[in-house]
Amino acid sequence: MTDRVRRAVLVGNSDGIGLAFTRRLLADGWRVAGLSRRDNVINVPTYTHHTVDVTAPDYPEVLAKAIDELGGVDLCVFAAGVGEPIDLADLPAQTHTFEVNLMGAVRTVATVVPRMIDAGEGHFLGISSLADRMVSSGSPGYAGSKAGLSSYLLGLSRPLRDRGVSVTTVRFGFVDTKMAKGPVRPLMISVDRAVEILVRCVRTRPVLVSRPRRMALLTSALATFTRPR
Template identity: 25%
Template sequence: MPSQGKSLLVIGGTSDIAKATALTFAKEGWNVTISGRELPATRAEAANLELRIPGSTITAVVLDILDTASFMPLLDSLPVLPDAVLLAVGLLGEQTLAERRTDHAELIMRSNFEGPCLLLGLIASRFEDRGSGTIIGISSVAGDRGRASNYVYGAAKAGLTAFLSGLRNRLAAKGVHVLTVKPGFVRTRMTAGMKLPATLTAEPQELGEAIYSGVQKRRNVIYVRPTWWLVMTIIRSIPESLFKKLRL
C-alpha cells in the first residue's frame, strides 16, 4: 500500500529497536513521531534520525508510560491521529531484585504491561471509531512460558501478548490491524554485556525491517528470527514435571 504521507507514532522512541524501526518507516516515506520521557533528549534523537534520512519528518513528544493520567491529553494534542502506533517501551529489570523488592517488581510490571495496555486501549478505541489503523506491539518470547530466570518480566510480557491478541480479535472486523512482535534476543543497549547466541540474536535494523514487512503483509504474530518459533514451541511442550527441574 502507498506509504507516502502516512504517520507512525513510536511509544518509547529512544530505544535502539524504536530508532531502527523509525528509520525503516521514514525511509519508506512515513512521517514519524517519537516519544520519550524528557523532551530535550527526545528532540535530539528526532533530529539525529532526520539527518540520517534526508527529507524525512520526525518529531518528538513527551510521554512517560507510568504516567497514565497523561495518556488522554497526549493523544488529544497530536495534530492528527496516526495511521500506525508502535509500542516499543519496556523494562527488563532484574529478576533477583524483583523477587525481594515489590517496588522493583511493580516497576517491571507497570512498564511492560499496565502502562502499555492502558495506552493501547485508548488508541484502539480511536482507531476503531475511525475505521482504520495499525497497532504494533513489541512483546517477547519471554512471555511464551514462565522461566525462573526472568518470570516477572515474562509474566508482564505474557499479559501484553494476551492483551494484543484480544485487541486483534476485537478489532478484526473494524478495519484495525494488530501485529504482535516477539523479537527474541536483539543486540541493544539493554542486552549489552550478555553472551548471546549468534543464530538467535537479531540486529535492531533487522527487527525494524521485519516489523515494516509484517505491517505491509498484515501479519498477526511474528518471531523476528523464525528459529525462535521452533525454540519456544519446544519449550512450551516440555511437561511441567520436567520443566521445573531445568535451569532456564
C-alpha cells in the same frame, strides 16, 4: 491508493528498536510522533517528540495530543519495555516492569484504538518477546508482563479486525540492544534485521510474528520443561 502522508506514533523510541524503526519510517515518508521517557536525537520537520513515561498519570493526555497534532494515526507501535533480574529485596522493581510492559501497552490501546475504530482503519503493532512462553525464575516480571502483552494483543486482534483495525504481535528473541542481557544470547539478531521484520509487518499486517524462527521453536520446547512441577 491515497496520496496522503501516512502518520505513525512510536511509543518507546529513545533508543534500540524503537529509535531505529522511527528513522526507517521517516526515511519512507511517514510523519511520526515519538513518545519516550527520554529525548532522542532525531531532528527533522516530519518528526515531533513528546517526553513522557508510559506510567505517568498524564500519559494518555500527552499521547492524545500527539495524535491530534498529527491529524490522526494510521500506525501505532508500542516498543516501550524494561526488564531487570529479580531482587527479592526490591520486588517493586518487578511491579514497575508490569506497569511499563503491560499496562503501558493497555493504556496506549485505550487511547489510540478508539480513534482507529472511528476512522474505520488503523494498525496497532506491539513488540513482545519469545520470553512470553517461559516461566522465568531470573526475570519473572519480564516474562510475565510479556505473556500478558501477547495474550492481550492476540485477543484484541479478532474483534478489531471487523472494525477495520489490524493488531500485530511481534515476538522477538534476543536483539542486539541494551535489553539483551546475560552472558548467553543465542541466535541474537541485529537491530537492522528487527526493523526489516517490522517493515514487513506494516506492509502485510499479520496477527502474529515470532523471530527468529529457530529461537521460537526452541523456547516453545523449553517452556514444556521449565514449568514448575
